[in-house]
Amino acid sequence: MRxxxxxxxxxxxxxxxxxxxxxxxxxxxQDSLLQGHTDTVDFDICQPFTCLSENMTxxxxxxxxRTVAAVETGQYTGVIVTHGTDTLAWTAAFLGxxxxxxxxxxxxxxxxxxxxxxxxxxxxxxxxxxxxxxxSGCTGVFAACGDTPDTTEIHLGTRLRxxxxxxxxxxxxxxxxxxxxxxxxxxxxSSFRPVPQQPVPLPERLDPAVLLIHPHTGLDYSCFSLDGVxxxxxxxxxxxxxxxxxxxPNSVLYLQKRCEERxxxxxxxxxxxxxxxxxxxxxxxxxxxSGIRFLCGQTAETAYAKLLLAxxxxxxxGQIVEFAEKIHFYENIxxxx
Numbered sequence: 001m002r003x004x005x006x007x008x009x010x011x012x013x014x015x016x017x018x019x020x021x022x023x024x025x026x027x028x029x030q031d032s033l034l035q036g037h038t039d040t041v042d043f044d045i046c047q048p049f050t051c052l053s054e055n056m057t058x059x060x061x062x063x064x065x066r067t068v069a070a071v072e073t074g075q076y077t078g079v080i081v082t083h084g085t086d087t088l089a090w091t092a093a094f095l096g097x098x099x100x101x102x103x104x105x106x107x108x109x110x111x112x113x114x115x116x117x118x119x120x121x122x123x124x125x126x127x128x129x130x131x132x133x134x135x136s137g138c139t140g141v142f143a144a145c146g147d148t149p150d151t152t153e154i155h156l157g158t159r160l161r162x163x164x165x166x167x168x169x170x171x172x173x174x175x176x177x178x179x180x181x182x183x184x185x186x187x188x189x190s191s192f193r194p195v196p197q198q199p200v201p202l203p204e205r206l207d208p209a210v211l212l213i214h215p216h217t218g219l220d221y222s223c224f225s226l227d228g229v230x231x232x233x234x235x236x237x238x239x240x241x242x243x244x245x246x247x248x249p250n251s252v253l254y255l256q257k258r259c260e261e262r263x264x265x266x267x268x269x270x271x272x273x274x275x276x277x278x279x280x281x282x283x284x285x286x287x288x289x290s291g292i293r294f295l296c297g298q299t300a301e302t303a304y305a306k307l308l309l310a311x312x313x314x315x316x317x318g319q320i321v322e323f324a325e326k327i328h329f330y331e332n333i334x335x336x337x
Contacts, residue, residue, distance in 0.1 A: 001077045001134060002042040005034070006067060008060075009050040010084025012111035012122045023114060025050055030082055032115055033126045041130060044076075053084025053091070053110075058206040058308065061091060065098040065202055068106060078105040078133030080126065085110045088143060089162035089170065093301035096141040096157030097309060100329040101199030105133050108143040108157065112168060121146040128152035128181035135186040140194040140329055142178065145170040153177045154186070156194070158302045158331035173270075173299060173333050192337040197329050203312035210307045212300075213255075215242055221258070222249040230311035231320060232259055232266045235300050240271050244286035256290050265317050267324060269295035269303035273334055295324060297332035306331075 007013060007030050015026035027050065034043050048067045049060060068079055083091055088110050099106060107129035111122025128144040132154055141157030147169055159172045172178070179188040209230040213219075215237055226232075234252065236242055242252045252266075259266040268287065273296035275284060288294075295303045303324070310323040330337055 001040065002044065002075060003130065003133060004044050004046060004071055004076050004079045006064070006079065006081045007045065007047040007050065008053075008064065008081060008083050010053045010082060010086075010110055011114060012082045012084070012109065013050060014114045016114055016116035025052065029115055033082070033123060036123075037127070037130055051084075052086070053088065054086040056084075056087045056091065058208045061094050061098075062202065062206040064091070065095060068095065068099055068102065069202065071104070073103050076104060078107065080129050080133070081106060081108045082126075083108050083110050085112065085163060085168070085170075087162075088145075089160040089299075089301045090304070092141055092143045092155070092157035092160045093299065094305040094308070096331070097302065097305050097328050098200055098202060099141055100197040102141075103139055103196050105136060105138050106141045106157075107132055107154075108141070110143075110145070121152075124149070124152055127184065128154070128186075131181045131184050132179075132186050136179075136188070136193075138194050139196050143170065144181070150182055152181045154179045154181060156190070156330060158329050159299060159333060160301065161299050162301060176333070192330065194330055200309065200328060201313060203309065206308065206312050208308070209311045210304060212304055218250070219243065220249050221252070221255040224255075226258060226262055226264060229262075229264055231307045231324075232264060233295075233300070233304055233307055234266065234268050236268050236271060239281065240268075240275055241281050241283045242268065242287060244283045244290075252287060252292070253290055256292050260291060263317060265293055265321055266291075267293045267295050267303065267307065269300055270298060271296050273297055293321060293324070297334035299331070302331045 014023040109125045113120040124146045125144040143155045146152035156178045163170045178190045211229045211232045213234045271294045310320040
């Protein structure tokens, strides 16, 4: 079995803290990950760039996607990408859509502590990725995220949600991760086995032309500039609502009017498709009749990734909407595959 390992940095690529307690990247730190596997696996190593994942840019994303897409797939059983935790879910979502047609498993691996720390989960996550690639028979982008010493969860990249501060736990919607690895054995929880889907073309460049807005009390939409914006993605509250009372600057209807005047599509996510024809709040009803688009059944991370690709692939608003609403790689959790 031959695996390509792509090193990109992150905590998993940091040296032990210096005298001031500061973590810094060390290009040699990740080499120890391969130890313990070289008897059964041949590894090739690639390092297209190195950064802490909080410093990841859309240019990094495009470079990484091109690096994976260029792999001679007949030579490898799978690909492992080491990555920081801070933007792991965002990168997993982007790669999950951008590499929808890729015929090998690609597993993102991170660490909660540097590899020099005995308590790190980095080596367990890497070992789980190797086991998954060997045993799963799946294609597509996944992430190996271990929260306990005995089990490493395997998440589908297009369904992974970013970890929250303080608990640092990654998750999939409804707690429905794809599977897990325990004692070097992969166990699938999902009812489907991903296979390559229709390939998504990679754009020439990846301009960050999507405005992402998170709701909060007191949000004033007049504070946002729409210059250079090709699409707006507005995250909703857990009950799939946003402020939609009246048409003042605190209302999403005010934002929709501004977007409409400029020909910019406005999307809400994550949103449940069950609410389109079922019981919902009056605030949701106001948004439903306003011309706002709803991206149903998918995470905010994946909705953002799809829109980012769409605005860099297409000029027409209709094409952007069509791409964003299309299912590319099992991202809609509300339907059966």
